[in-house]
Each structure stands twice: as structure tokens, then as C-alpha cells.
């Protein structure tokens with residue numbers, strides 16, 4: 499166990515200090531997965547604080563998924579904690595060794611778009627046009643909310659495609675949805691000791707980590723095949739509820755209209771916000787896409803979108819549509835973070851949308867993703883007779899349930915050694931143990947051949963493990 503001390507002169511509460519040290523211990527790998535922690539009584543007496551202080555810190559770490567309690571045994575560092583998630587981060591992946599392995603492995607990571615279909619030629623042509631034809635001022639500093647041209651075309655597109663109701667000046671261009679969510683957390687969490695965020699469980703670890711690295715408390719709310727379960731929303735007011743209503747990640751449910759309305763009523767009653775992440779809603783393969791929640795309620799919904807999936811994550815362009823009363827404060831935060839997102843890329847993107855290339859590109863990509871999904875579904879059902887596909891036909895990932903297989907970290911590592919990487923749903927769950935036989939398989943970034951080969955390798959691995 500790491501040595502925990504507290505500083506009574508610090509402005510941070512004792513609970514916060516204990517919580518932060520243990521969490522850091524886990525993230526720095528000083529506390530390892532499966533390691534047993536001191537009992538609350540032992541730790542309290544070692545560092546000289548009341549037991550309640552330690553109890554509260556442990557409870558928070560349990561609810562965020564860092565620790566787990568085993569009845570009659572004690573409290574342990576949970577499996578699949580951020581420790582292993584961190585090793586998935588790009589800066590870790592830069593390491594040569596990992597890079598080599600990645601090249602050899604067919605990686606079914608959810609949310610990887612088809613970068614082999616980036617419209618290189620058109621983008622290059624428009625970039626050349628913007629650089630040669632534009633007035634000089636575009637190469638200087640620009641507005642922190644983003645360039646007017648992009649916000650204008652985006653407002654029209656969002657209204658038409660997603661039913662979003664907004665004026666261009668409610669849109670702030672961010673460096674991806676990631677930055678949008680980071681700034682929203684900063685904006686809406688005023689008291690880190692008290693405030694908390696209600697988050698779908700399971701949820702993408704990348705988005706959850708944005709909240710926990712901002713030191714925000716997280717309250718998990720379970721998700722079923724129809725999305726977040728409103729009856730399980732916290733009784734006390736959260737600062738906001740984070741949802742992905744158009745295609746939940748990872749379970750793939752589309753939030754039903756009844757639940758959307760329940761959620762909106764909840765936000766109105768609690769006077770809290772809903773943060774709607776609409777990151778891959780353009781790609782729906784059965785039925786019409788369900789319009790955004792922001793289109794129903796504008797005062798309590800912050801709508802987050804991105805161009806990472808439709809075009810490329812390398813652009814780092816996303817956006818947040820804010821209720822008017824939050825625009826000024828959000829804009830200030832954006833300014834202090836990085837002044838503004840690259841405006842030259844924004845000009846190119848504005849032209850790409852305005853000239854109709856964007857709509858054409860979406861239509862083309864929708865077909866490609868639909869085909870890739872079909873190849874994956876067929877390959878899985880052929881290889882695993884008892885497999886069940888979970889989630890709506892949308893986006894660029896699906897969930898597969900293979901009964902009687904427990905996708906532990908050890909099993910998944912062994913599968914990787916066969917040349918294919920899959921992602922257990924448990925990795926994304928805060929409450930552990932409910933999705934042991936389910937895996938996430940992203941197909942967006944893989945060709946049909948890679949998908950077929952990947953499923954064959956998965957079958958081979960499972961036969962031999």
C-alpha cells in the first residue's frame with residue numbers, strides 16, 4: 499500500500515486528499531490491479547484521520563470504478579482500472595514497441611473511422627484555394643468561438659440533419675469533442691467537493707476519463723438496450739447528465755423518445771444540464787436517424803459534435819451548441835485554453851460543407867460503414883453459432899455477446915497474441931460483472947478483408963484458450 503499522508507493546512511478536505519493519493523497511486527501503477535488496500539480502520543489510524551474520511555474516499559473510488567469490494571475479503575484495486583486504460587493512450591502508443599505490435603494486429607477499436615477514405619484530393623484542393631485566395635487577415639489570430647463562415651453553415655446543417663435549434667452564435671468550435679467535454683466540465687462543475695456528473699454506465703473510458711481527470715465526481719447510471727435508464731437517475735441534483743442518445747457507446751442503444759422526455763423532465767425539475775454527445779449520429783443503417791434532444795429542449799441541453807468520425811480525427815475540429823446564457827463563459831474558457839482552434843482548417847471545412855462535398859461524403863461513408871458492418875455481422879454469426887449482436891445498426895462499432903466466455907484481461911491479452919485485438923465491455927463499466935461475455939468490435943477503420951481475417955483469428959484464439 500502506498501504511504502498516504504494528509505496536510506491539515508491544505509485548503510483541500512481530508513477526504514479529497516486521501517482520494518487523490520490513492521487514485522494517483524493507481525494511475526502511477528504504485529497500486530496494482532487486484533492489490534488489497536488497508537481496511538478503512540487501518541488506514542484511518544495509520545494516517546491519523548477519522549474512519550469516515552477514509553470511508554468517503556473509498557466510496558468515491560468505488561463509484562468511479564477504481565476500487566472494488568469483495569465480500570468478506572476487503573477492498574481491492576479493480577480490474578481494468580484507468581491503469582490499463584492509460585496504456586491505451588496515444589502518447590503511450592508512440593513507444594516503438596507498441597507501434598510494432600499495433601501494425602501487426604487487427605484492431606477492432608470502437609470509434610476508429612475509415613481514414614482510408616479521407617477525401618484527400620478535394621481537401622488538398624480546397625486548402626490550396628483557401629491559402630491562395632483568402633485575404634491576409636485569416637492567417638492572423640481569430641475569434642475564440644470559431645470562424646463565422648463555419649458556424650453559419652454548421653447551424654444550417656445541424657438544423658437540417660439533426661433537428662438542432664440554434665443560432666450560429668450559440669456554436670463554439672472546439673478542438674474535437676474531447677476539448678468540448680473538458681471545457682463543459684470546467685464550466686459546469688463549480689465545487690469539486692460537492693458537484694457531480696451522472697454518467698451512462700458502461701461508457702467510453704476516454705470520455706469518462708475526461709471527467710475524472712478534471713477531478714469531477716461521477717455517478718454511474720446503468721444503461722440497457724434502450725439507453726440510459728431514467729428511473730436510476732440520482733435523487734440529488736447532478737451538475738449534468740452525460741448521454742450518447744443517438745447510439746450509446748458501447749452498448750449501441752438508441753434512447754427511446756419516452757426516455758428522452760423523462761430525461762428532459764428530470765433536467766428541468768433538477769435544474770441541471772444534459773450533455774448530449776452526438777458523435778456518430780450521421781451513420782444510421784436501419785430506419786431514420788432520431789433527431790437530437792437539443793431540438794426538443796434548448797435551455798438545459800448542451801449538444802456536442804465532432805468531425806472526427808465523418809472526416810478525420812486528425813483535423814481536431816468539434817463543436818458545442820450552448821444555451822445562450824452559457825456562451826460567454828464557455829468562450830472565455832476556450833480562449834484561456836488555446837485561444838482558438840486552427841482557423842485555416844476551419845475555412846477549408848466551411849467550404850467543404852458549403853460546396854456540397856460534406857453531404858456527398860456522408861452518403862458515401864454511410865454505404866462503406868454499412869458494408870463493413872454487414873461483413874462483420876455475417877463473419878461473427880458464421881464463426882460463433884451462439885453469438886448475439888447487441889445494439890442498433892448504426893455508427894462504427896457493435897457489441898457481440900458470446901455466451902460462456904468470460905472476457906477477462908488475461909483472455910483478451912491472449913487473444914491479442916493471436917493477432918487480433920478486441921475490447922471487453924467490462925473495460926468500459928463502472929459497475930463490474932454485468933457484461934463479462936460481451937466485447938466491443940469497431941469496424942469503421944477496417945477493410946472487409948481485415949474484418950474477415952480478424953474474426954477468423956478470434957475464433958482460432960478462443961478455440962485454443
Ligand SMILES: Cc1ncc(COP(=O)(O)O)c(C=O)c1O
Nearest residue numbers: 609674675676702777804806816
Ligand atoms: C463517445 C465519443 N464522443 C466523441 C468522440 C470524438 O472525440 P474527438 O472529437 O475529440 O475526436 C469519441 C472518440 O472516440 C467518442 O468515443
